[in-house]
Structure formats: structure tokens, C-alpha cells
Amino acid sequence: MPNPPATAAQPRRSALLRLGALCGLAGLSGLASSGEVLAAVAAARSGAAYQPALLTRDELQLTGVLAELIIPRTDTPGALEVGAHQVIDHLLKVCSLEAEQARFKAGLARIEAAAQAQGGRRFGALPAARQVALLQAMDRGRAPFDADGQAFFRQLKGYVAFAYYTSEAGATRELAYLPIPGGFQGNYKLTRSTRNWAI
Template sequence: MNLSALPYGSDGIARRTALKQLALACGLALSASSLSALAASFSAPTDFSRRKKTLLSSDQLQLLRELGDIIIPTTDTPGAIAAGVHDFINHYTAYCASSAEQQQLLATLGRIEAGARSEFNKAFLTLTKAQQLQLLNAMEQAQNGFSQADRKGLKQLKALVVFGYYTSEPGATQELAYLAIPGGYKGNFKLKEIGRAWALNF
């Protein structure tokens, strides 16, 4: 179940609780206060067609698409691109995120692009995979001109990608095991018998 699939209604507390549970189920590296802010920031979109409002330019959206593919690539299951994570993040930040969260995402994308041009004199999308990973690893470690603020921004971006992916249909039903109505309770399993982790049904 993706974020956009959650019902719009007057029960804001129930909705925020569901959002926090979804984020926690994904194992996001966010503090309790960050999760509360993420959940509390959601409100019904002003444009119910969900097509007109956008935060990112086409170039920024392409950059985000590439970053999503690096974070969750296609393997034997669909990756972030197939799940439309870049579109989800664009929609979420345009309609639901606070102004500060929007600016942080834009700043993070800007720092990645600026870093690519500074280090390799090329746009990030034209770098080789090895160069892209080198740049992102430096940002992850706050090295080579990247600050702790840049590191935090990348961490938040990764959390959004993971959140968008594991609450999408491909992420919840193909990457995770899923049962709409789980069977009876069994409290003792050998780890090798469990297989993939289960998507939670809220």
C-alpha cells in the first residue's frame, strides 16, 4: 500500500499513526521525532488530480530517478524505477512535505550535481557507475568537500527512497512476501524457514 493509497478523511490521528507504522515497518533510519514530523506533515492534496503540482524540474526528476536506481537497483525483483519511486517522492514532497523538507531535498540534489561537476567536471548522469558510487560514498562519509549536513541530506533521501519503494505494490508484494489476510499465529520458526520478511498489512 503506497502513501497515496491511504484514505483521505477527517481522522488525521489514525492516518498519522498508519504513516508512522509504515515508515517503521520499512526500517527507516529516522528518529522518532522525524517520523512524527513525516506523519504530521501529511495533508490532503490541494489538487486531487495529483498531476499539476510538482516540486522537481525534469532534470532533477531524472537525477532522482538515477539515484533511486543506485539505492535499490533491479535484481530478480523490480527496483526503484519500476516502482516509480522518483515520481512518488516528487508527489510526496510537493503535496505533503514541509517547506524545510522540500528545501533539504532540493539542496541534497543540488549538492550531488555540484559535487559531480567539481570532482569530474561532468553532470552526475553522465558519470560512470564507478564515479557515481565514488561521489555518493564520499558524501556518505562527509569527505572530499561534503559536510555533515550533506551526509544528513543523503541519509534522508535514502530513507525516502526506501519508504517509497517498500510501500509500493512491487516493493510490498514482490520484494517482500505478502498475504492480504495472514493465516494463524505460529510463534516459533527456524530462521531458515522464514524466507523473506513479510510486508505488513495495515
């Protein structure tokens, strides 16, 4: 399935960024300071061969597939390429309570069970169109999923947005970035391809 053009991905990525900032990581706020969260992100991106911290290898691989479907590669790297799944795994291990960790794993298991029931294969082996259809059903809380599945998918999108936009590519290639911002520019001309700004 071809990737959507960059202009089509812009509003979706903007919405995901806001979702992650506003509510996607609400579960982390009471457990870790911003410094601890940033330290966890840095550890997951250390460059060494990544060893899963909480998820099994199969769960980590599935999280990577899901992350790439949420933020695919366009003219900028996708979530899988920036290691969003590794950051999510590390954040869950370091910054989440056991109950939240269990809910996340149960959400992944729910996706795999639905894929097996409808396609006889693991989610990662399904055709791209079937993967998208299952995630759309989950996002809407429709069969074979329910409200718990919908809540998990919304949480996952928040994690993916946070992991993506704290990566170098997300902050400097997907978003516009000025290391030393200039002065005020009134009447700034915007086009359909103007990128949002990193914060």
C-alpha cells in the first residue's frame, strides 16, 4: 500500500502531536518527573543494540508495526525508523505502574487475537489494508473490539506521538526547527506544505 503524500499526513501528524501532549501520556505524569521521562527516552535511544525492557520480542515487533501504521514514512522518517517502539517499551518499564503495563500488553494481545480470528495469521503478516481496517475498528470501538480496545488504541497513539516528536527526525524534519529563533515576523505566509513548529 503506497504511503500517503506528505500534505495528507500533515493534519494527522499535527493532531497526533496535540493528542500526545494533552492526554496520551497522562498515565506518566503522576509517576515520573519530566527529567525522568527524558532520561528514559535517552536510554532507549542510546544507539546500542536494543534489548526489550518490558515487552517480549514479539510484542516489541508488533508495537513497531503499529507505530509505523500510525505515523508512516512519507518524505520524513516514520515512527518505526526513529525507534518509537523502543522508546514506548522503555517508558512503560520505567514510568508506568504494573496495572498500566498489564493493560498495554493485554491491548497488544487483543490485536493479535483479532488478527488470528479474522485472517488466520499474526497481525504483522496480514495485508496492509486488513491491518488498517482492524485498527480503524479498534479506534472506533467496533467489533471485534470494544471500549477497552478503543482506550488502548488511543493510549498507543499518544505514546507513538510522544516517541516520534521527541526524536531528532520528528523534532527537526517533520516539524520546522530553528535552533536560534529570529525576531517577530508579522504576516507570515503559510502554504499547505508549511510545517508546524517544534517546541
